[in-house]
Amino acid sequence: MLLQNNLLAERNRGWFEAKRITALNLVSSPGSGKTTLLEKTIAMLEGRPPVAVVEGDQQTMNDADRIAATGAAVMQVNTGNGCHLDAQMIRRACDELDPPDGSLVMIENVGNLVCPALFDLGEAAKVVIISVTEGADKPLKYPNMFAESALCLINKIDLLPYVDFDVDACVDAARRVNPRLEFLQVSATTGEGLDAWIAWLRDRCGT
Amino acid sequence: MLLQNNLLAERNRGWFEAKRITALNLVSSPGSGKTTLLEKTIAMLEGRPPVAVVEGDQQTMNDADRIAATGAAVMQVNTGNGCHLDAQMIRRACDELDPPDGSLVMIENVGNLVCPALFDLGEAAKVVIISVTEGADKPLKYPNMFAESALCLINKIDLLPYVDFDVDACVDAARRVNPRLEFLQVSATTGEGLDAWIAWLRDRCGT
Numbered sequence: 001m002l003l004q005n006n007l008l009a010e011r012n013r014g015w016f017e018a019k020r021i022t023a024l025n026l027v028s029s030p031g032s033g034k035t036t037l038l039e040k041t042i043a044m045l046e047g048r049p050p051v052a053v054v055e056g057d058q059q060t061m062n063d064a065d066r067i068a069a070t071g072a073a074v075m076q077v078n079t080g081n082g083c084h085l086d087a088q089m090i091r092r093a094c095d096e097l098d099p100p101d102g103s104l105v106m107i108e109n110v111g112n113l114v115c116p117a118l119f120d121l122g123e124a125a126k127v128v129i130i131s132v133t134e135g136a137d138k139p140l141k142y143p144n145m146f147a148e149s150a151l152c153l154i155n156k157i158d159l160l161p162y163v164d165f166d167v168d169a170c171v172d173a174a175r176r177v178n179p180r181l182e183f184l185q186v187s188a189t190t191g192e193g194l195d196a197w198i199a200w201l202r203d204r205c206g207t
Numbered sequence: 208m209l210l211q212n213n214l215l216a217e218r219n220r221g222w223f224e225a226k227r228i229t230a231l232n233l234v235s236s237p238g239s240g241k242t243t244l245l246e247k248t249i250a251m252l253e254g255r256p257p258v259a260v261v262e263g264d265q266q267t268m269n270d271a272d273r274i275a276a277t278g279a280a281v282m283q284v285n286t287g288n289g290c291h292l293d294a295q296m297i298r299r300a301c302d303e304l305d306p307p308d309g310s311l312v313m314i315e316n317v318g319n320l321v322c323p324a325l326f327d328l329g330e331a332a333k334v335v336i337i338s339v340t341e342g343a344d345k346p347l348k349y350p351n352m353f354a355e356s357a358l359c360l361i362n363k364i365d366l367l368p369y370v371d372f373d374v375d376a377c378v379d380a381a382r383r384v385n386p387r388l389e390f391l392q393v394s395a396t397t398g399e400g401l402d403a404w405i406a407w408l409r410d411r412c413g414t
Contacts, residue, residue, distance in 0.1 A: 029236045030320050030349060031341025057348045058321065081351065083290065083321035111349070112321050113237050114265065114290035133340035133363070134238025141264045142237060142318070144288065156340070162369050164396075189371075 008087035012122025023105040028129035030111030037188040042070045052099035056085040084116040117144035125150035132165040139174035158187040215294035219329025230312040232330035237318030244395040249277045259306035263292040291323040324351035332357035339372040346381035365394040
């Protein structure tokens with residue numbers, strides 16, 4: 001099943017390349033703030049590039065409804081008992097979404113720091129989000145996800161005064177797993193640090 | 208594989224019954240505060256009943272080291288690529304731990320709000336922990352875990368002033384999935400609400 005997924009993921013990768021689409025796979029625990037981050041990101045990008053979103057959850061249309069309110073194209077995928085999105089779900093969603101050439105496809109994976117690491121979706125990169133309300137040792141306890149990601153967003157930094165979270169320890173832990181991992185500190189709620197994230201996205205998309 | 212797990216789980220259940228051991232399966236997202244909760248719980252129970260702990264993580268001994276510092280018996284299980292504990296891991300850990308008759312076995316599952324819902328460990332009950340830094344709609348988005356649990360601990364209530372989390376909405380959402388679910392609001396960090404949790408545990412253990 002993993003092998004079959006890997007083949008379909010490469011097919012997705014070619015499909016995205018042909019359309020000069022940048023696809024990013026956003027992975028994290030539940031509640032790390034992925035949907036709020038996407039809402040702010042779509043608004044700040046102002047259509048340069050256009051954004052389409054694939055929302056993964058076991059159940060509900062809640063996140064798709066939130067993204068639709070931003071005006072971006074969105075497709076909700078409910079995985080039922082499933083713990084991750086797979087490559088076939090992404091291709092079906094993209095066939096429906098029909099994102100324009102040169103656009104950015106943001107895939108919000110099921111909130112799960114374990115299983116989505118094993119399933120390539122054909123994305124250009126994984127972005128792992130960790131919130132400062134989680135523990136700084138998460139990268140060591142769940143190493144696959146951090147090893148597979150290109151960028152780590154440390155989110156909810158507005159809550160740092162109220163929690164016991166050592167940002168440097170988190171970065172050190174993640175770098176032990178993946179020395180090439182980049183980091184940005186942000187608060188999707190207050191907007192702090194999001195300019196750097198938008199710049200990272202535009203650089204990645206070549207826009 | 209699920210069927211095989213279910214058979215082994217029933218064998219565990221009989222093993223626990225024979226020893227009048229209460230086994231609880233603690234499930235949540237990563238970073239909900241399970242280990243801190245266990246540290247405080249072990250201290251507050253003062254050996255009535257005695258506690259043994261099985262710690263599940265993909266990697267590291269960090270949590271077991273924290274529990275060992277409390278004086279409780281503990282066994283770390285590293286699941287590698289695995290996203291959940293299974294019944295065989297629990298039996299092997301309990302054979303090593305050899306918890307005394309009448310004790311409480313606390314199983315801290317891998318931080319994952321999806322997969323552990325599908326794997327019975329032979330526990331008396333699942334306890335799901337959600338922190339107020341996650342979204343109040345999590346019970347609808349990840350319904351299996353809330354449907355399978357007997358008690359929901361709403362943790363980190365000391366952070367309520369700083370986050371946008373509607374406790375009533377969370378309870379309503381969880382009750383739609385599981386009308387019999389009980390709730391306790393706690394802060395493992397400050398100790399608020401833990402007396403009720405200790406009372407719940409003692410009632411469950413008959414001590």
